[in-house]
Amino acid sequence: MKRNIFDLTGRTALVTGSSRGLGLAMAEGLAEAGAALVLNGTNAERLAAAAKTLRAAGHTVHEACFDVTDEAQVVAAFKRFDAEGLAIDILVNNAGVQFRRPMVELETADWRRVIETNLTSAFVMGREAAKRMIPRGRGKIINIGSLTSDLARATVAPYTAAKGGIKMLTRSMTVEWAEHGIQANAIGPGYMLTDMNTPLVENKEFNAWVIGRTPARRWGKPDELVGTAVFLASSASDYVSGQIIYVDGGFASVM
Numbered sequence: 001m002k003r004n005i006f007d008l009t010g011r012t013a014l015v016t017g018s019s020r021g022l023g024l025a026m027a028e029g030l031a032e033a034g035a036a037l038v039l040n041g042t043n044a045e046r047l048a049a050a051a052k053t054l055r056a057a058g059h060t061v062h063e064a065c066f067d068v069t070d071e072a073q074v075v076a077a078f079k080r081f082d083a084e085g086l087a088i089d090i091l092v093n094n095a096g097v098q099f100r101r102p103m104v105e106l107e108t109a110d111w112r113r114v115i116e117t118n119l120t121s122a123f124v125m126g127r128e129a130a131k132r133m134i135p136r137g138r139g140k141i142i143n144i145g146s147l148t149s150d151l152a153r154a155t156v157a158p159y160t161a162a163k164g165g166i167k168m169l170t171r172s173m174t175v176e177w178a179e180h181g182i183q184a185n186a187i188g189p190g191y192m193l194t195d196m197n198t199p200l201v202e203n204k205e206f207n208a209w210v211i212g213r214t215p216a217r218r219w220g221k222p223d224e225l226v227g228t229a230v231f232l233a234s235s236a237s238d239y240v241s242g243q244i245i246y247v248d249g250g251f252a253s254v255m
């Protein structure tokens, strides 16, 4: 029987920021497709709780508690993976923060923090992963973008700049690494029901705007990213690279 091209059995997936929210939802979906997981976060207790739940579901889960914005911690983490014989086949750069403030009121330190977390960390993680993927001749990198990878909204300039950068970093990864069997792509989530967006959901005016502006007339659910994540993590996407796939209820496609 022809192999299931979406099967991730035998592959190991590292998902940054995966103790909750979109990262945890995608990690669970990759595990259900057969992948072993490396969960990442900076809160050891939250990470352990997420790992316990996924292990209880029968999945193979490693925990990697480190800060993706700290280059030394990232380099050390990959050296630990090397020492443990843990080959990262799939990297999902999901870790991110949001900070909403008009630019004229925005401190440079807050700008830098968002850029470091949402963009620079994806570069550093990607570089360390690619150093190991290139000799193996294969790898999957999935960068998590946003509607703001293409569309700007007021008060989220650093997030928008970072997510726009994620789209072009994905293409830079493609131009340098595709010949080595690495496919780098991005997912652009629409307005999703996450902790980060709770203030928006609870704001009646903003909630009404999202519902009216989104053709599907609803917020997205984190597990609605799983299908695209599994596709981009699997051999089904071996000839796809440099793309950003919007999972947004149609938001980015209409005026």
Ligand code: GCO
Pocket (backbone or CB within 6 Å): 098, 100, 145, 146, 147, 148, 153, 156, 159, 188, 189, 190, 191, 192, 196, 197, 200
């Ligand atoms: C915001 C939201 C958005 C969404 C998402 C949309 O303040 O507008 O946080 O940025 O989270 O990124 O794709």
